Amino acid sequence: MMQQRRAIAIFTDLDGTLLDHDTYSWEAARPALDRVKLLSIPLIAVSSKTLAELEYLNQGAHLFDGLIGENGGIISLNGETEQHGPSEEKIDSARRKIQAAVNVPLTSFRTVSPEVIAAETGLLLEDAIRAGQRHCSDPLIWQPSPQDVAIAREIAAKLSLNLVKGGRFHTLCGPSSKGQAMKRMLERLAVFKHEKTQTARRKRFTTIALGDSPNDIPMLQEADIAVQIPTKHGVRTAPLLDHSNLHIAPKSGPEGWNAAVNAILDQLINTNKNSEVLHG
Ligand SMILES: [Mg+2]
Known part of the structure; x- marks a missing residue:
């Protein structure tokens, strides 16, 4: 039996979370984004934008491994699209x-x-x-x-x-939410073929979700680790939801994203080193 880390998956809102509220830039999150890529952690965009907008955004930098559009109504992974929202x-x-x-x-x-x-x-x-x-x-x-x-x-x-x-x-x-779409995306991400036996296996993920608005609550609720990004021009400091592992980022937008993701990865990777999780 191999000792291995439990896989990590990150789900993120875009506007006001990974993207700056005013400039739509994610540049300030670059260090954490590079780290996520290096660790082969799937990064999923979860947005009210259309799939066409998300695909366009993803064309240049290929930041995202999967896309969830129209507030959870539509899911795209590896070129396969599923519509969960109403027709x-x-x-x-x-x-x-x-x-x-x-x-x-x-x-x-x-x-x-x-x-x-x-x-x-x-x-x-x-x-x-x-x-x-x-x-x-x-x-x-x-x-x-x-x-x-x-x-x-x-x-x-x-x-x-x-x-x-x-x-x-x-x-x-429709009544579909970012949380339901996140669950479905996890099911799709989890299935993989065992190298030797070629049988279907399931990965288990520790999930991190990041958002800034009430429509992100169902997604934050679904995550093992929830990160609330403070609003840029607001004064809201109250938590959006009750969550046993809620982090409030120290800054708004991509700067806050960068700080929160780096801190959580430091913690998860160290914990895993100290007490390696056994997988059967
Ligand atoms: Mg937002």
Whole structure:
């Protein structure tokens, strides 16, 4: 029997967590990212972005081994994509029902041109094209009254969908969360073939998850080690959740990411050296 370390896997939110809130740069996390690569630790992006946006982001630097997009609705590993969120048909039909019931004009990312998405978000046109490639969630473009929001929420709920208020948009989406998607990704990462016998085996992972917002809570809850990244312009110091192993990073964004991941890896690797875990 070989003595070996339990494998580590890292799941991270992007905006405000690995990416700086204002510049979208991850440069300050470079030392920890290099270390993660060197240790062959799978790094998974978990974001509300579309798969098209995540793939584009990953093209240059190949930071991520797997991608989870649309807040957990879509999962991609080794070029194989699984959609766990609601179907496009379901999203479209719910949106049409909401459109007919509310008192204001309503369009959405799935129905307008990339030019309109660019105007609404301030994105460049080519980025807006990728942001519009949505499969299981749809940010609404409207100016609703509180009553309109209530009507839309009720219709969504009747169809087992959610209406979630993100930064500036109400997004129509499924009940799938970043936490469920993380579980599924772990199942897929865990399966490997034993070298000698070629039989299917399962790896066990110690999981680290990093996030900065309420929509990251289901993912942080799922992790063995949860890291909360403080907001850059906020004053929130209160923990996002109850977790037996919650770390609050000393700084915001990629600087905090770098410090937290390095500290946790130091700890995990030393612990493993001192008391090596036996695997059967
Ligand atoms: Mg975030």
